[in-house]
Amino acid sequence: xxxxxxxxxxxxxxxxxxxxxxxxxxxxxxxxxxxxxxxxxxxxxxxxxxxxxxxxxxxxxxxxxxxxxxxxxxxxxxxxxxxxxxxxxxxxxxxxxxxxxxxxxxxxxxxxxxxxxxxxxxxxxxxxxxxxxxxxxxxxxxxxxxxxxxxxxxxxxxxxxxxxxxxxxxxxxxxxxxxxxxxxxxxxxxxxxxxxxxxxxxxxxxxxxxxxxxxxxxxxxxxxxxxxxxxxxxxxxxxxxxxxxxxxxx
Amino acid sequence: xxxxxxxxxxxxxxxxxxxxxxxxxxxxxxxxxxxxxxxxxxxxxxxxxxxxxxxxxxxxxxxxxxxxxxxxxxxxxxxxxxxxxxxxxxxxxxxxxxxxxxxxxxxxxxxxxxxxxxxxxxxxxxxxxxxxxxxxxxxxxxxxxxxxxxxxxxxxxxxxxxxxxxxxxxxxxxxxxxxxxxxxxxxxxxxxxxxxxxxxxxxxxxxxxxxxxxxxxxxxxxxxxxxxxxxxxxxxxxxxxxxxxxxxxxxxxxxxxxxxxxxxxxxxxxxxxxxxxxxxxxxxxxxxxxxxxxxxxx
Amino acid sequence: xxxxxxxxxxxxxxxxxxxxxxxxxxxxxxxxxxxxxxxxxxxxxxxxxxxxxxxxxxxxxxxxxxxxxxxxxxxxxxxxxxxxxxxxxxxxxxxxxxxxxxxxxxxxxxxxxxxxxxxxxxxxxxxxxxxxxxxxxxxxxxxxxxxxxxxxxxxxxxxxxxxxxxxxxxxxxxxxxxxxxxxxxxxxxxxxxxxxxxxxxxxxxxxxxxxxxxxxxxxxxxxxxxxxxxxxxxxxxxxxxxxxxxxxxxxxxxxxxxxxxxxxxxxxxxxxxxxxxxxxxxxxxxxxxxxxxxxxxxxxxxxxxxxxxxxxxxxxxxxxx
Ligand SMILES: Nc1ncnc2c1ncn2[C@@H]1O[C@H](COP(=O)(O)OP(=O)(O)OP(=O)(O)O)[C@@H](O)[C@H]1O
Ligand SMILES: [Mg+2]
Numbered sequence: 001x002x003x004x005x006x007x008x009x010x011x012x013x014x015x016x017x018x019x020x021x022x023x024x025x026x027x028x029x030x031x032x033x034x035x036x037x038x039x040x041x042x043x044x045x046x047x048x049x050x051x052x053x054x055x056x057x058x059x060x061x062x063x064x065x066x067x068x069x070x071x072x073x074x075x076x077x078x079x080x081x082x083x084x085x086x087x088x089x090x091x092x093x094x095x096x097x098x099x100x101x102x103x104x105x106x107x108x109x110x111x112x113x114x115x116x117x118x119x120x121x122x123x124x125x126x127x128x129x130x131x132x133x134x135x136x137x138x139x140x141x142x143x144x145x146x147x148x149x150x151x152x153x154x155x156x157x158x159x160x161x162x163x164x165x166x167x168x169x170x171x172x173x174x175x176x177x178x179x180x181x182x183x184x185x186x187x188x189x190x191x192x193x194x195x196x197x198x199x200x201x202x203x204x205x206x207x208x209x210x211x212x213x214x215x216x217x218x219x220x221x222x223x224x225x226x227x228x229x230x231x232x233x234x235x236x237x238x239x240x241x242x243x244x245x246x247x248x249x250x
Numbered sequence: 251x252x253x254x255x256x257x258x259x260x261x262x263x264x265x266x267x268x269x270x271x272x273x274x275x276x277x278x279x280x281x282x283x284x285x286x287x288x289x290x291x292x293x294x295x296x297x298x299x300x301x302x303x304x305x306x307x308x309x310x311x312x313x314x315x316x317x318x319x320x321x322x323x324x325x326x327x328x329x330x331x332x333x334x335x336x337x338x339x340x341x342x343x344x345x346x347x348x349x350x351x352x353x354x355x356x357x358x359x360x361x362x363x364x365x366x367x368x369x370x371x372x373x374x375x376x377x378x379x380x381x382x383x384x385x386x387x388x389x390x391x392x393x394x395x396x397x398x399x400x401x402x403x404x405x406x407x408x409x410x411x412x413x414x415x416x417x418x419x420x421x422x423x424x425x426x427x428x429x430x431x432x433x434x435x436x437x438x439x440x441x442x443x444x445x446x447x448x449x450x451x452x453x454x455x456x457x458x459x460x461x462x463x464x465x466x467x468x469x470x471x472x473x474x475x476x477x478x479x480x481x482x483x484x485x486x487x488x489x490x491x492x493x494x495x496x497x498x499x500x501x502x503x504x505x506x507x508x509x510x511x512x513x514x515x516x517x518x519x520x521x522x523x524x525x526x527x528x529x530x531x532x533x534x535x536x537x538x539x540x541x542x543x544x545x546x547x548x
Numbered sequence: 549x550x551x552x553x554x555x556x557x558x559x560x561x562x563x564x565x566x567x568x569x570x571x572x573x574x575x576x577x578x579x580x581x582x583x584x585x586x587x588x589x590x591x592x593x594x595x596x597x598x599x600x601x602x603x604x605x606x607x608x609x610x611x612x613x614x615x616x617x618x619x620x621x622x623x624x625x626x627x628x629x630x631x632x633x634x635x636x637x638x639x640x641x642x643x644x645x646x647x648x649x650x651x652x653x654x655x656x657x658x659x660x661x662x663x664x665x666x667x668x669x670x671x672x673x674x675x676x677x678x679x680x681x682x683x684x685x686x687x688x689x690x691x692x693x694x695x696x697x698x699x700x701x702x703x704x705x706x707x708x709x710x711x712x713x714x715x716x717x718x719x720x721x722x723x724x725x726x727x728x729x730x731x732x733x734x735x736x737x738x739x740x741x742x743x744x745x746x747x748x749x750x751x752x753x754x755x756x757x758x759x760x761x762x763x764x765x766x767x768x769x770x771x772x773x774x775x776x777x778x779x780x781x782x783x784x785x786x787x788x789x790x791x792x793x794x795x796x797x798x799x800x801x802x803x804x805x806x807x808x809x810x811x812x813x814x815x816x817x818x819x820x821x822x823x824x825x826x827x828x829x830x831x832x833x834x835x836x837x838x839x840x841x842x843x844x845x846x847x848x849x850x851x852x853x854x855x856x857x858x859x860x861x862x863x864x865x866x867x868x869x
Binding site: 343355364 | 832
């Protein structure tokens, strides 16, 4: 018998005024899957992640995480259940250093985020933090201020902060947006190596068809809040409807 | 019955003045996204200057009926001088900085204004009751009321109506709304956002000063009533929803009536009741009665 | 990274403060004692400034501490500093725990103004419930005893001074640890990004709440010491002007460090003593102008000015480079 899906959505709907940002989305993600999401601007990719993680409440439908209905719970609780995400616009602590930021994730993961007497800088947390930074190629920046990071570094740190929570499901919203074309594949290589090594169930949103083609095992195509295709990269990206919706041409 | 009439009348008068002040505060907040703590200072300044001018005018034997335009002139001077001055010289410099810093900046301005008034006019109470007594009284349910209070209510309603018209029905209003909704886009479509900021701040200052000038004949103008004005106006717009004109009107009415209720039934608790109302509204509906929740896009 | 020169300077600073009663005249001793007391309330305000939150109402907890002293003397015959200090801190924390239930939900202008509203309610109550609080006349503090020992009159000031210094030392240590803890870092981080905190599985409201209770205890401690030092407790302890002063001092000293507020407090009390002598009517204006200048030109306050100077003249800095 196959394992229960890490994530399953049933008939998710969400509208903003006249805009249908999510329109009857039914998706199931099994443990160990690596799923890419493509779609044009405004097709509802971020909204999908926002609903799953509880930032937005769906107008209709349910979100099942690890087999249980978790619809409408706030991000904090969803995160505690083992669902982490990164953001299209990196959400960073720009007034802290790179290592300090990461230590906060490590502390949260250890269930010690609310400690107010023992220091944040503990040897084994620092080791753990540096190890994570190393995975993402950020170790040289450990003592730098977050505000000094280049855009690619900001993206990676944003993901590292989520990764350090040791999630069961990692959601990445456009990990390479804002990264220059030359660096895109480098960033993706780093990320995919991490994902592979840890066998982490992962969903990543990506604009760039080439990136999805190269890294996805399974691809979901979004259009107007609907999932219009779901399958292997080859099949989905060859689908004329998808090509029309995402690229604007067949 | 008599008590009820009194409470309703007092409450409405109080609400009328509060509305004038609050609508300015909410306008500035809507456009600049800065809470102008010095707003109460501008209100007090309006009251002081208007009273001062009117007193002087009467001293040199001016016609008492002309004190009305004099009061308005006082408010106008404060609005168009202090408004742009404060915005250009100080507030402008902290756009885009942390909200804490913006608050502290307007707080500094408040402190300066507070002392400036004491320096100019001293600490002795100032009165000009002519505009108040001149209009005479009428009686309602056997209790005498002053016509001036009715004028206050009328001015406030007219002013509110004019503002709504200006915002909804004119080109300038549309520009303001556009800036409130999205600064970047407004800038992109060629609106001079920085000018709009100055204009909005000036308008806000004008509202405060006007409130002060109109209330002056009904009270003794003394140092220290500026803070109360800031806090009450904040309570009004927090209840009504920050940045909402209708909210300011409804909030002013609620606060005004509650205050009158407290003054007549439970005078010890007049401020407490207003604050409790504000806290209650904020707990139940953090965005205020007319406010909208804006989710940050992530 | 932390510079190594800090401990040396901390020692020098501490030594200077210990020497105060021997070198300064009595009236200055009084000023520094008061500065130490208020420093604790300033620190409470500074905690929130780190998180980018302003409070215009923390004088309420300062007043709670001070009135604990006043009520203690008036109703219960209590005047022992060692007893009233923890009591004042406890009351401050308890009131904060209550008010904090509401306050932890709000930020920015709401946080600032709701604090103001709460403090003004307390102020109104202190004024109007005069049969309990003495109204505008206020209450007198008892002549303090220290763990039951009543020092001779001429040494009373010294006892108070060293008590304040000792408490200030403990407070600095405790707050330093707090700020170095995960929660302390979350407090700083929330000023920049609350969304990431929630998406780390932590509660920003919890961070606010714990800090609020701590801030209440700190300001309460300050109030107890101030109450004893001044000897007279009036509703003005809770007035907005007092809250404004705390905010001002935090900005003046610099809220980025624990020592900044201490420097600010001492500087402030001296400035005020002289200003009230030479231009009593322009006091608030002076504050306003200094505050404007800091905001526009020196956002880090005295502490960064000092750091800048230390960096320019410090040899160690050169050696490290
Ligand atoms: N908070 C919101 N309020 C109003 N409309 C929203 C909100 N969030 C999203 N939308 C609208 O919902 C639709 C889907 O937006 P979403 O951000 O999910 O798209 P996306 O696929 O992530 O696009 P992009 O590639 O630009 O990131 C868009 O039309 C957007 O304008
Ligand atoms: Mg998106």
